[in-house]
Amino acid sequence: MLTVLERGQTGVGELMAMEGAARAVEAPPLAGRAGGGRSDISCRGVYKWYGDSAVIANLDLSVAHNEFVCVVGPSGCGKTTLLRMLAGLAEHDSGSITIGGVPVTGPLPSVAVVFQHFGLFPWKTVFNNVALPMRAAGVAKDEARRRAEEAIALVGLRDSNDKYPAQLSGGMKQRVGLARALAMQPEVVLLDEPFAAVDAQTREILQEELLGLWSRYKQTALFITHSIDEAITLADRVVVMGTRPGRVIDDIVVPIERPRSVASVRRHESYAPLRERIWERLRTTAQPK
Amino acid sequence: MSVQRVDPRPDASSVAGSPAAVSEQALGQDVREARRRRLRRARRRFLAIRIVSLLVVFAAWQLYGMHTIAILFAPITTVVHQGYLLFVNNGLGNELGYSMWTFAVGYAIGVSVGIVLGMLMGAYRWAEAAVSMYVFALYATPMVALVPIISLWIGFDATAQIVIIALFVTWPMTVTVFHGVRQIDAELMEVSRSLRLNRRQTWVHVLLPGAVPYVITGATQGVAMGLVGVIIAELQTQLSGLGSALQTQSQTYHTAAALAVVLLIMVLGVSLRAILGLVHRRLVPWLRIDRGDGREG
Ligand SMILES: Nc1ncnc2c1ncn2[C@@H]1O[C@H](COP(=O)(O)OP(=O)(O)O)[C@@H](O)[C@H]1O
Ligand SMILES: [Mg+2]
Numbered sequence A: 001m002l003t004v005l006e007r008g009q010t011g012v013g014e015l016m017a018m019e020g021a022a023r024a025v026e027a028p029p030l031a032g033r034a035g036g037g038r039s040d041i042s043c044r045g046v047y048k049w050y051g052d053s054a055v056i057a058n059l060d061l062s063v064a065h066n067e068f069v070c071v072v073g074p075s076g077c078g079k080t081t082l083l084r085m086l087a088g089l090a091e092h093d094s095g096s097i098t099i100g101g102v103p104v105t106g107p108l109p110s111v112a113v114v115f116q117h118f119g120l121f122p123w124k125t126v127f128n129n130v131a132l133p134m135r136a137a138g139v140a141k142d143e144a145r146r147r148a149e150e151a152i153a154l155v156g157l158r159d160s161n162d163k164y165p166a167q168l169s170g171g172m173k174q175r176v177g178l179a180r181a182l183a184m185q186p187e188v189v190l191l192d193e194p195f196a197a198v199d200a201q202t203r204e205i206l207q208e209e210l211l212g213l214w215s216r217y218k219q220t221a222l223f224i225t226h227s228i229d230e231a232i233t234l235a236d237r238v239v240v241m242g243t244r245p246g247r248v249i250d251d252i253v254v255p256i257e258r259p260r261s262v263a264s265v266r267r268h269e270s271y272a273p274l275r276e277r278i279w280e281r282l283r284t285t286a287q288p289k
Numbered sequence B: 001m002s003v004q005r006v007d008p009r010p011d012a013s014s015v016a017g018s019p020a021a022v023s024e025q026a027l028g029q030d031v032r033e034a035r036r037r038r039l040r041r042a043r044r045r046f047l048a049i050r051i052v053s054l055l056v057v058f059a060a061w062q063l064y065g066m067h068t069i070a071i072l073f074a075p076i077t078t079v080v081h082q083g084y085l086l087f088v089n090n091g092l093g094n095e096l097g098y099s100m101w102t103f104a105v106g107y108a109i110g111v112s113v114g115i116v117l118g119m120l121m122g123a124y125r126w127a128e129a130a131v132s133m134y135v136f137a138l139y140a141t142p143m144v145a146l147v148p149i150i151s152l153w154i155g156f157d158a159t160a161q162i163v164i165i166a167l168f169v170t171w172p173m174t175v176t177v178f179h180g181v182r183q184i185d186a187e188l189m190e191v192s193r194s195l196r197l198n199r200r201q202t203w204v205h206v207l208l209p210g211a212v213p214y215v216i217t218g219a220t221q222g223v224a225m226g227l228v229g230v231i232i233a234e235l236q237t238q239l240s241g242l243g244s245a246l247q248t249q250s251q252t253y254h255t256a257a258a259l260a261v262v263l264l265i266m267v268l269g270v271s272l273r274a275i276l277g278l279v280h281r282r283l284v285p286w287l288r289i290d291r292g293d294g295r296e297g
Helices: A002-007 A012-024 A079-086 A128-136 A141-154 A171-181 A200-219 A228-234 A262-267 A270-283 B029-066 B076-089 B092-123 B125-140 B143-154 B158-183 B186-192 B201-237 B241-251 B257-285
Strands: A040-049 A053-064 A066-070 A096-100 A113-115 A188-192 A221-225 A235-242 A247-254
Touching: A012 A141, A040 A079, A040 A188, A053 A079, A053 A221, A053 A247, A066 A228, A066 B186, A079 A188, A079 A221, A113 A171, A113 B186, A128 A171, A128 B201, A141 A171, A171 A200, A188 A228, A200 A262, A221 A228, A228 A262, A228 A270, A235 A270, A235 B125, A247 A270, A262 A270, A262 B143, A270 B143, A270 B201, A270 B241, B076 B257, B092 B201, B092 B241, B125 B158, B143 B158, B186 B201, B201 B241, B201 B257, B241 B257
Parallel strands: A066 A221, A066 A235, A113 A188, A188 A221
Antiparallel strands: A040 A053, A040 A096, A235 A247
16 A cells, blocks of 8 residues: 555545455455364465566565465565565565465455554553454444453553553553454454564563463464574564565474473574574575675 | 662562562662652652753843833733723733634634644655645745735635634644554554554554643644744734734833733643643653653653
8 A cells, every 4th residue: 555655646545445446355254273274375477566676586485375485685685575565565566376266356354464564543541452353344333342351461561451552662562562463352363563663671570471372263364574593582484585587495393392481492402503593594595785 | 860770670580480479569668759859859859950040041032121111021929910901991801812712713724724734644655646745835934924815715705714724734744643643653553453453443452542641742832833833823813812902002102001911812821731731641651651760752
């Protein structure tokens, strides 16, 4: 949508109309989480151009049902672009993108996004931010309230229900972002450098909490980061993206058993070699400008 | 002020590896109490400066008025007294009532048209393409220039005056709301799409609340513009209301009385602005957040 706005042809009103069009070809409901194998992500030969330059070229990527995959890559390599295409917020120019076997043509109801800059509405309290997508989707009021309160409690913000985002620190804001995604009970969660905007200590705390949350809820997750440590800590598999154009240059399984903690991952024998390998891949892809 | 800044954010003081968010209580009552005290002190200081300023200006006015010719200027005590006499003897209350009535109607029309036009122009490119050049042309035109034409078309009665007032209010309102809607964070629009808000929900939850601060800014500007419109309309069409009182008093060289009318118009403007300030605080609670530095906003 940014593109469209920047090209200056469409107002937000028209964009809403376009969204309606996307929804007309709505996907059939995804099978329940217990169904197995139905909320996998698959990208095949995906291309994306901005103007004359390919931002993403011939990208193949798959995430299995209930798998946690981290994508690492230098900044500007197209990570956000990839996530926006998966989220149905940007179109891809060729290739196929499916989630649970359904081609992505717009935001899917089974997918929740956690945004780098939190994406909270400043005029809504924590509670209302979390409850909004459920209310919009027509979840009954009591049910929405119960789920919102539960999610807010899960991220440790029980006391902040009635606060506005401006009253929260960066770490707390992203907890709200996580709570909003959780409360939607998605089958797939897409996270775009969710912890990049918070300080290092908070970041580790949030990683720890995310490990805990994910071990309980186990959705299919695609987590974008440019931190190698973060990727190893969280992921079952790390996908390394190269730059110019964006493509997958390595795909590494993280053989560290769960449950994990930030500390236990650091102590693990495969941590250092993994880190070395990813670092090496990233170093060789970073071409001088 | 050299008050030590205590960072109220829990994360700032939390230690790596500690469990979930360090709760607000952990910071202790005293931190919050200190913040509140600092805020109160800053408010008191602000008020004190304001009062001193008013006293200085009134004293200067008084002194100057006492040492000049009555036809040119008058001390504030005389002005206030003359104002009182105008109310009692010359029916200034009726004039005020009339002006307020035309103002209220014209202002309401101007604000409503401005909100609708500005919102449409901000949200839909077709609306911008269709009408923005007229809006900006009229915005750049001194509305005074249109007054004779409007009298020609509509006449000299209250209707004409209301139209003139509305014209004064509409364009700044439209332009402000337009810019407000346009600047609503592109990222938030993307979030609303991702949360699958439909068109109505996007208006209700995103566009309208996002535009509220700008609507209020426009409405506040509109008060000043509308008051200009009232006086100009009353002087240029049928002489009436406060404009008539002003004209009568100054043409008969009752300078103190004329100043009283001017003072009344000023008080009116300031009061209406203050009312809108209260409305603002009511409607935009998310911006009324204590930043801990004595300011709000
Ligand atoms: N809307 C857009 N229009 C033009 N170029 C864009 C747009 N969005 C991103 N790009 C370009 O695409 C490249 C990848 O951007 P992005 O996906 O944000 O990278 P990352 O998230 O990996 O840092 C960058 O070179 C950026 O300048
Ligand atoms: Mg990015």
